[in-house]
Amino acid sequence: MARFLLRRLLHGLAVLWVVVTLTFILMHVTPGGPFDRERRLPPEVLANIAAKYHLDEPLLKQYARYLQAILRGDLGPSYKYIDRNVSDIVIDTLPVSALLGILALLFALAFSFPVGIGAAYYHNSWIDRWCLLFATLGISLPHFILGALLIWLFSLQLGWFQAGRWENLASVVLPTITLGAAPAAYLSYLLRSTLLETLGEDFIRTARAKGLKEIAVLLKHALNNSLIPTLTVLGPLAAALITGSFVVEYIFALPGMGRFFITAVTDRDYPLIMGVTLVYTVLLVCANLAVDLLYSFVDPRIKSR
């Protein structure tokens, strides 16, 4: 198991390095940067700006400097927010994005378990057939459409929920549903499928033969085995939650990292773009590692390695 985890850790580091290098190259290949002002600046001022952002040094030296800074936790100064560092901005906005993601995940889990179990239990009934339809609908509905629809219905027409900001419980509801709907639909279906598969196995027949009630069979025995396939999708699910959060933060005006990323791209604020990309990748790598960890606990085949 230790070897497995070590390999996954190395993999994670490789991913991080690729991302860092990729975004660094990007910054120097695309147009737009701290020099671009509405009015042409005199050479003295341009030289000062170059010095401030170390843009007058050779490329490799800048790259080395950037790598060193990252290891120290310093993500550099923002081009647009002149007085602030990227690290400060990340610290301010990360909790909101993280909380949104976790809430959405909880919502998806809380929703998918009863629905998936119910669909497997009432196999071939209308619940079951609707489950597939529901799952397909869920993954076909882009976040922005669902979000706009929810805002239109619950905020503008009915006035039940607040349309923006991140202050109290009421403002959390709509964004969570928007971000969590697709995973909820997908997980329900996945759970139902794996449960049905497991239910066909031998040891289930044994349990039934022993006289256990169907519901106990389902919950006690089948569920454990279905957790493994569910775990495998948690990694990509985390990725989907991360990328989905951009749009949700944008529509609901939440002060999170995703919304910052969007404006940073529009403003060509490269240090901020690089910093946020890096943080998101770290999150993703950690999520995948966590899944691998859980996986190694649950799957006996890996434990023994």
Add this chain to the structure above:
Amino acid sequence: MKNTGILWKGLCRKPAALRGLAFILVICLGGFLAPLISPYSPGGLDEQRILEGPGWSHWMGTDGLGRDLFTRILYGARVSITVGIGTALAALLIGTLYGLISGYVGGTFDNLLMRIVDVCYGLPDLLIFILLSLVFGRNIAGILVALALVTWVRFARIARGQVLQAKEFIYVEGARAIGASHARIIARHILPNILAPILVTLTFSIPAAILAESTLSFIGLGINDPYSEWGTSWGTLAQDGWRAMRSYPHIIFFPAAAIFLTILAFNFLGNGLRDILDPKTR
């Protein structure tokens, strides 16, 4: 040929998939025959007809510049379908070739190439897509390339897995013994076997691409079309409508419905195909 017959027969038994296919065909036809279908231009300006709701002369109403919304959606189909199918095909080409070669050659070469694929899997795809689109430009070609570069790994993994499986079969060894060339082996023995899962992945890659492109166009980071005479992305149309949602909901409703239904149609089709071709993964 025999296989396509089986495929078609199987599809006929799946009404949802058929409906999906029909819808897709309608959209494609509508998009590319748009000038014949609609008398209006998707661009231009008509001060007299600003912001009309759906009615007889404008089935879906008009937008803030007086342009007919139905026409804009028709022309917009071109963009969405082109990006969707184009991305999937490009990813298929790159990924399948990559996976085929890697799996066929095997050994350390295969190991190395698959490590690269692993790393690519670990990247946050929408982020990378946004960054790549900055490099390649935000026109249709650039977005297509950027999206393809993010989705090719799926195909690579599948192709390589299938090649490894196929290599196990005795008849491949036999063919080598006879002296068949690599290309012939690949074409006659390996390709037919990987076709099924590749096709399913293709059908699912298309709606994913449409979803990604329309989402980005909605938040303003997508296709930056200079020339609305050819077509404007549905995501951009939805963005125009989002700003007017309170007073003129029709401007967002129709593009959003178009996006949703098209993605749904492809997903239904994909579900159907998957059931026929790869029932194990149901």
Add this chain to the structure above:
Amino acid sequence: MPATLTKTSIRRALFVLALLFLSSCNPFSQSNSQKVFRVNLGTEPPSLDWSLATDHVSFNVIANLMVGLTEFDKNLKPAPVIASSWDILEGGKRIVFHLRDDVAWSDGQKVRAQDFEYSWKRLLNPKTASEYAYILFDILNAEEYHEGKTTDEELVGVKSRDDRTLEVKLKHPASYFLSITTFEVTYPQRQDMVEKFGSKWTEPDNIVTNGPFLLASWKHENEIRLKANPGFFLGKPAIEKVDMFMINEKTTALAMYEQGQLDFLDNHSIPILEKPRLAKAPGFQKVPQLRGYYYGFVTDRKPFNDVRVRKAFSMAIDRTVFPKILHGGEQPASSWIPPGMPAHNPRIGLTYNPPEARRLLREAGYPDGKGFPQITLGYNTDEDHKIVAEAVQGMWKRNLGVLARLENQEWKVYLKKLQTDPPDVFRLGWGADYPDPDNFMKLFTALSGNNNTRWKNPRYDQLLELAAGEFGEKKRAKLYDEAQKILCETDLPIVPLFTTAESTVLSPRYTGLEYSSMGRLILRNVRLKESNQFPAPAARGRD
């Protein structure tokens, strides 16, 4: 085993969740408190350091935190604030400001002339890399100091003779210089604070200000909170607190106003297509702005090097369309100096005349647009600019038979493109930094860093110099008339399109808010309607 795993991990998860929730929420945020006035800034201000700020979001916050030498009155003339009076000497080459002695910084110290001297020199210092340094280039040796030709800041012509006297020496007489002192970048700064805290001196714990409000807190990308300054020399403002949110989605902001979570809306918060409906709401007011919108031509290459072509394209634009598609009460404009500014003259400029436009195009060698090269119309990515560009593209197609290609880039990229490889026609705008026509007209001089048309006309430059030295209003207006004729009728390097107006909605519970024609949100006189508190200084606007 999974069962036990879940129980403890659930507990742990809930704990982490609670922590995260607390850290991301502000326990003090009250959405409906009556003592707090809530506005939407739209975006996070890039900087609150007024030597570095360049955008109006930053200036809007700064304008409520600080006051300067002067501010402009209802007639857009500079009126005394910290400067109680001034003497214009040597024919306008030397100005001596006499400051009040009762204006205090928020830490109790008095505002002195040295604070102004320090601030202005910091603005000019090349190390500050300030974009607005050029605003003070009329001062003796200012330009040389900024461009590094001299490093001795003592040579710069601004000096504090004593705590209450500020002396300014100019290169040449400048009739508009007093207007410049209304602009936020000329506000005073505390040298000890700026040097002590470095780039963090604008953080709420460090910043020292002298205006009606204090910076209570700044949660980045979320909200800024102001609180009333009891030591403000004109009297403490009537509202206790101001919350400034940063919601960049207009639809969301509008929804919040309608749910009672915002007290004021402006163009940042009103989607274009909602403006007609809101125009009927109570508390609505349209405020024309000193902000012009124009299309510029690149005049040193085909086809727009031919003035007939430029005139043709200008006369093919029906400007009355713009208020219809933008819904914001935009004022069509054929001349460049906006209404409300001295020397404005609506009779200058070419009017909509498609037959004449076609005739000119034919004369230039392109009958009915045949043989016309492919041209590109560029703009920076924005909803409004897109609508305008698509409308103009439609009009040129209809009236001249020419289909222009549209292209757009993000602001920074767009700027770079303008300087390196500009499109044939490009969109730009300009909002007045200070209410004087010089600010608008100087954009197009030969050496102006803002002139992207590659056009120059020595007579134009000369007229502006004469007008700058001219103190008589009527004579100045005549000089500007002649300059505008060159700009908008004979040479036509640009086509002015319209001047903008700001749609504002103030919650009917409040009164006293002023939205100036320079796009500034002045909050110091805002009060609840029921209250009996009287505003301290004279209200300049909306009452």
